[in-house]
Amino acid sequence: MTNLRKSWSLAAFLLALFGLLAPTASAQPAATLTVFAAASLTDAFEAVALSFEGANPNVDVVYNFGSSSTLATQLVEGAPADVFASANNIQMDVVREAGRIDAAPRIFAQNRLVLIVPADNPAAVQSLQDLANPGLLLVLAAPGVPIREYTNTMLERLAADPAYGESYREAVLANVVSEEDNVRQVAAKVALGEADAGIVYVSDVTPDIRDQVLTLDIPDELNTIATYPIAPLSDTAYPELAATYIDFLLSPDGQAILETWGFIGISQPELPPVVTLSSAADVVTVDGQVNNPLMLDVAALQAFTPYTRDVTLPDAGDGVTVTFTGALLWDVLNAAEPNLNPNQPSDELSLYLVISTTDGKQVVISWGEIDPDFGDAPILLAYAENGTPIIDDEGAIRLIVPTDSSDGRSVSGVRNISLRDAPMIAP
Numbered sequence: 001m002t003n004l005r006k007s008w009s010l011a012a013f014l015l016a017l018f019g020l021l022a023p024t025a026s027a028q029p030a031a032t033l034t035v036f037a038a039a040s041l042t043d044a045f046e047a048v049a050l051s052f053e054g055a056n057p058n059v060d061v062v063y064n065f066g067s068s069s070t071l072a073t074q075l076v077e078g079a080p081a082d083v084f085a086s087a088n089n090i091q092m093d094v095v096r097e098a099g100r101i102d103a104a105p106r107i108f109a110q111n112r113l114v115l116i117v118p119a120d121n122p123a124a125v126q127s128l129q130d131l132a133n134p135g136l137l138l139v140l141a142a143p144g145v146p147i148r149e150y151t152n153t154m155l156e157r158l159a160a161d162p163a164y165g166e167s168y169r170e171a172v173l174a175n176v177v178s179e180e181d182n183v184r185q186v187a188a189k190v191a192l193g194e195a196d197a198g199i200v201y202v203s204d205v206t207p208d209i210r211d212q213v214l215t216l217d218i219p220d221e222l223n224t225i226a227t228y229p230i231a232p233l234s235d236t237a238y239p240e241l242a243a244t245y246i247d248f249l250l251s252p253d254g255q256a257i258l259e260t261w262g263f264i265g266i267s268q269p270e271l272p273p274v275v276t277l278s279s280a281a282d283v284v285t286v287d288g289q290v291n292n293p294l295m296l297d298v299a300a301l302q303a304f305t306p307y308t309r310d311v312t313l314p315d316a317g318d319g320v321t322v323t324f325t326g327a328l329l330w331d332v333l334n335a336a337e338p339n340l341n342p343n344q345p346s347d348e349l350s351l352y353l354v355i356s357t358t359d360g361k362q363v364v365i366s367w368g369e370i371d372p373d374f375g376d377a378p379i380l381l382a383y384a385e386n387g388t389p390i391i392d393d394e395g396a397i398r399l400i401v402p403t404d405s406s407d408g409r410s411v412s413g414v415r416n417i418s419l420r421d422a423p424m425i426a427p
Helices: 002-021 039-055 068-076 089-097 128-132 146-160 166-174 183-191 239-250 252-260 298-302 329-335
Strands: 031-038 059-066 083-085 106-118 138-141 176-180 197-201 213-217 225-232 284-288 294-296 306-313 320-328 351-357 362-366 380-385 398-400 414-421
Touching (some): 031 068, 031 239, 039 183, 039 252, 059 068, 068 083, 068 089, 089 146, 089 225, 106 146, 128 166, 138 146, 138 183, 146 166, 146 183, 146 197, 146 225, 183 197, 183 213, 225 239, 239 252, 284 329, 298 320, 320 329, 320 398, 329 414
Parallel strands (some): 031 059
Antiparallel strands (some): 083 225, 106 213, 306 320, 320 380, 351 362, 351 414, 380 398
């Protein structure tokens, strides 16, 4: 009997010891990482958490989603968090100025705007012009919310475009019937038919509302690219884990998840060593280090704001002055959405355009030449000469560089424009 009691006592001791040492289903993870993130990141970040937690089984990622402006206010007021992912730099700077962030933020994704309407489209909205129609019910995010700031930038561009004008912007804003706290609320109101139209990010047209709305693309030259920065909080209890999470977002796996949910990744493409000319003589392709490759014929170029330049061609005898009309090369480049490295200061100044023609000529234009903040050269992709369409055996689109003292770069038959980057400096 005594031996039996000793056996049970030993067994009970071993079971108790095992219970102390072995993990149970209800055991808490070793670390909880709290991430404050813009509402537009909801679905993508939930997918990121699944992958990140799978690779880090002792970590639990907890999100607080909301408008970046609301999240910034919470952080300034002392809300505990480990990482902040904002939909723009403005709100990130608010938190930095309050002393909650010391590290330099890193850009991890980009986004673009899109116009959405209910699936039955009761107001018959077909384009941006229709947003100014009297009586249209437009819903936007509230002032201060990043999507509203990007929308305002787009409206400023429209106001400066003669095809729209200041009266257009005033009419659009007069149609605003609701201003929401975050972009997901804008999308929800349109999906429920409580508004005739709304402006959201491409990533907000998620599977749960995709059959409830119609999307209308915003012309590339008028659209606004949203930029998403991320940074660890200076008082995080898990600085190494926060850095690991951010590194995962910037990794190929993290970027692939973001792109699956409609975001523009920041990974730099590996470009082929050669350029390919379009098959049509009067079509220009724009490719290379861009997020939005283009195929532009004369009609597409005419959709850009037209510019006219009187150009004296020094190589034409005594110097003949010709009036050319076309689209600014700078506008075309921006419509193609250059894929810059936002974490590399002044990355754009290492970029250049290779313009290839039908007869095999190639000329180079640097970014700095056409950027309004630097050279601001009015270089044109011209389609008209002295008021009539260009007629040339090489093609109907001509590059015009009016600031050159020679005609060498004013080439005919433009077929391809490829954005390229200067070679890296050896370590």
